[in-house]
Amino acid sequence: MCNLHLIHENKMITVRNLTKSYHVGPITVPVLKGIDFSVEYGEFVAIMGPSGSGKSTLLNVLGILDRYDEGEYILNGTLIKPLSETEAAHFRSRLIGFVFQSFNLLPFKSAIDNVSMPLYYQKVPRRQRDEKARRLLERMGLADRIHHLPTEMSGGQRQRVAIARALVNEPPLILADEPTGNLDSETSEDVMKIFSEINGEGRTLVVITHDEHIAARARRVIRLQDGRITNRNLG
Amino acid sequence: MFDFDRWAEIGQSLKQHKLRTALTAFGVSWGIFMLILLLGMGKGLERGTMALYQDTATNSVWINGGKTSQDYKGLTPGRVVNLDIEDIAMLARLPGIDLIGPTKLVNKAYNMQYGQNIGSFQIYGIAAANAGIQKLSLEGGRQINELDERESRKVAVVGTRVVEVLMKNRIDPLGSSILVGGIPFTVIGVYKKALEEQSPNRVYIPYATLRNVFDSSPYINQIALTVAPGHAWASIRPEAVKLLAQRHRFDAQDSAALEIYDISAEVKKLQSLMTGIRLFMVIVGVGTLLAGCVGVSNTMLVTVKERTREFGIRKAIGASPSSILFMVLHETLAITLVAGYLGLLAGVGVIELVRGIGIESDYFRDPQIDLPIALGAVAVLSVAGLIAGYLPARQAVRISPIEALRHE
Ligand SMILES: Nc1ncnc2c1ncn2[C@@H]1O[C@H](COP(=O)(O)OP(=O)(O)OP(=O)(O)O)[C@@H](O)[C@H]1O
Ligand SMILES: [Mg+2]
Numbered sequence: 001m002c003n004l005h006l007i008h009e010n011k012m013i014t015v016r017n018l019t020k021s022y023h024v025g026p027i028t029v030p031v032l033k034g035i036d037f038s039v040e041y042g043e044f045v046a047i048m049g050p051s052g053s054g055k056s057t058l059l060n061v062l063g064i065l066d067r068y069d070e071g072e073y074i075l076n077g078t079l080i081k082p083l084s085e086t087e088a089a090h091f092r093s094r095l096i097g098f099v100f101q102s103f104n105l106l107p108f109k110s111a112i113d114n115v116s117m118p119l120y121y122q123k124v125p126r127r128q129r130d131e132k133a134r135r136l137l138e139r140m141g142l143a144d145r146i147h148h149l150p151t152e153m154s155g156g157q158r159q160r161v162a163i164a165r166a167l168v169n170e171p172p173l174i175l176a177d178e179p180t181g182n183l184d185s186e187t188s189e190d191v192m193k194i195f196s197e198i199n200g201e202g203r204t205l206v207v208i209t210h211d212e213h214i215a216a217r218a219r220r221v222i223r224l225q226d227g228r229i230t231n232r233n234l235g
Numbered sequence: 236m237f238d239f240d241r242w243a244e245i246g247q248s249l250k251q252h253k254l255r256t257a258l259t260a261f262g263v264s265w266g267i268f269m270l271i272l273l274l275g276m277g278k279g280l281e282r283g284t285m286a287l288y289q290d291t292a293t294n295s296v297w298i299n300g301g302k303t304s305q306d307y308k309g310l311t312p313g314r315v316v317n318l319d320i321e322d323i324a325m326l327a328r329l330p331g332i333d334l335i336g337p338t339k340l341v342n343k344a345y346n347m348q349y350g351q352n353i354g355s356f357q358i359y360g361i362a363a364a365n366a367g368i369q370k371l372s373l374e375g376g377r378q379i380n381e382l383d384e385r386e387s388r389k390v391a392v393v394g395t396r397v398v399e400v401l402m403k404n405r406i407d408p409l410g411s412s413i414l415v416g417g418i419p420f421t422v423i424g425v426y427k428k429a430l431e432e433q434s435p436n437r438v439y440i441p442y443a444t445l446r447n448v449f450d451s452s453p454y455i456n457q458i459a460l461t462v463a464p465g466h467a468w469a470s471i472r473p474e475a476v477k478l479l480a481q482r483h484r485f486d487a488q489d490s491a492a493l494e495i496y497d498i499s500a501e502v503k504k505l506q507s508l509m510t511g512i513r514l515f516m517v518i519v520g521v522g523t524l525l526a527g528c529v530g531v532s533n534t535m536l537v538t539v540k541e542r543t544r545e546f547g548i549r550k551a552i553g554a555s556p557s558s559i560l561f562m563v564l565h566e567t568l569a570i571t572l573v574a575g576y577l578g579l580l581a582g583v584g585v586i587e588l589v590r591g592i593g594i595e596s597d598y599f600r601d602p603q604i605d606l607p608i609a610l611g612a613v614a615v616l617s618v619a620g621l622i623a624g625y626l627p628a629r630q631a632v633r634i635s636p637i638e639a640l641r642h643e
Pocket of ligand 1: 022023024029031049050051052053054055056057058
């Protein structure tokens with residue numbers, strides 16, 4: 001990993017004056033209009049805001065799934081500027097676990113194969129991968145669903161598989177984009193309990209949600225409106 | 236290194252599109268099958284054609300008398316040129332001529348008899364030198380030699396057909412005595428039926444014996460000669476034709492007066508024809524193979540497009556661009572290699588079958604795929620597989636994870 005800027009900054013995430021626009025044909029649509037905030041190691045932060053305010057866009061930038069235009073994003077002491085795909089893959093693999101609203105499991109792979117896949121890309125031997133994936137699935141209460149395909153599982157079960165997958169390579173940072181958006185309130189409660197637990201283990205958690213109940217579990221809520229943070233007192 | 240995980244991944248994704256995989260694979264199988272078949276059959280064609288000359292020295296020249304077509308010193312055209320035994324001695328003195336001998340066919344049909352069995356065969360008189368010009372492949376015994384000729388011995392080299400008819404294949408013909416026109420001849424050699432039209436019906440006896448016993452005229456049917464190493468018929472020919480023209484009184488420019496077959500020229504022509512055919516077959520075979528690979532490439536492109544979301548997910552959970560690249564390359568290579576291998580087996584199988592049945596004719600025999608060709612085909616296939624996979628693989632790498640995840 002060459003040309004990376006290591007910065008002495010004792011935070012999981014530091015974002016300074018971050019902007020991002022989408023280009024739709026000739027039109028430039030500014031979506032993030034100067035975001036400033038930071039997240040401490042081990043913090044549990046919820047991001048809230050109306051639809052279209054730029055929450056997913058921000059989280060994708062934090063997850064190095066997307067690029068930003070101006071400003072700075074410092075992740076675990078490293079300035080994330082336009083990276084090569086290989087470098088981006090390295091950070092995604094080592095630092096970040098991502099949980100999506102629509103689960104994004106591979107439909108042709110069983111629960112255990114989906115969960116162990118991030119370890120495959122870390123070149124962990126198969127036996128170890130399976131062992132770890134199995135333990136995580138058991139912990140998620142899916143001991144009897146290990147060899148089921150995603151289509152053979154309920155939404156809540158699928159999301160728990162997805163969470164297990166995000167946890168399997170033990171990343172210090174978990175990012176979740178409306179992880180309970182497709183679940184009923186009871187299942188949501190289960191999933192959020194798991195998140196609290198993960199946070200209890202010392203992992204940093206950034207979760208987008210529309211649900212005030214869920215946000216209440218977080219230590220801090222960042223409110224986004226039209227590409228800006230509105231509650232800067234907590235930044 | 237055999238990476239079991241990677242193969243498991245490949246197996247899993249190919250299994251998802253069984254029919255498509257099978258159809259694509261078939262394109263490659265067919266390509267390599269055709270390539271192997273064409274090359275194998277080409278070899279058969281080559282062997283068959285070259286076998287036409289297997290008994291004849293490839294540096295031999297055969298001269299027959301023809302009919303004049305031009306006036307010569309007041310003589311009218313249409314005269315038959317009768318070569319005779321003096322011509323042999325005359326031409327033998329020319330530098331560059333190695334072996335030379337006559338062929339004389341006994342005009343009258345003589346019955347040949349062994350015990351109760353009678354047959355009618357063609358009797359040829361040849362000199363010892365002819366054995367080196369037309370190399371009869373002997374099944375047993377020996378050729379006519381100098382001593383047979385000098386002593387006008389009553390000996391014969393016979394074809395297998397003769398043994399069949401006269402001896403019903405029951406007796407060892409060598410050393411036994413057959414009657415030719417009532418005169419006993421000792422069988423000294425039996426030659427193999429090399430080719431259908433190279434008749435197994437012939438009986439060869441020493442030229443001197445033929446003149447003593449059957450036909451005392453000096454005329455001969457054919458002059459057979461070989462060109463000495465380091466010489467070319469093209470440079471000997473003008474002098475030889477000039478000498479014959481003087482003796483037989485025709486114009487040296489009269490191309491109808493002599494019929495001259497230069498085997499080396501024929502062989503050369505055939506060899507370049509064979510090279511042409513082989514080249515053509517390679518082009519057609521490789522073309523078919525390439526079409527198969529274009530098919531694979533195309534299918535993989537479609538597959539990659541359909542799997543955009545899958546690649547996005549893989550990238551989001553930490554797959555590096557190179558791992559995606561190699562995954563697609565591996566898949567393509569797996570299809571082409573497995574399919575190609577099956578095509579190769581089928582091609583070799585068909586060729587072996589043809590060999591087994593023994594389909595053979597004058598221009599075709601013993602088709603075969605040799606190791607270098609098979610290895611070459613595998614090499615071509617691997618390269619083709621890599622080329623076929625490269626475009627789709629690049630495509631897969633270029634997919635941005637965020638675009639891919641939005642993709643439905
Ligand atoms: N690929 C894109 N191209 C163009 N515009 C986009 C693209 N993705 C998002 N946008 C726009 O950017 C803005 C922010 O989108 P984003 O998905 O970040 O909102 P969000 O806060 O996550 O909303 P929601 O709560 O509905 O998920 C929206 O106005 C959206 O139309
Ligand atoms: Mg969103």
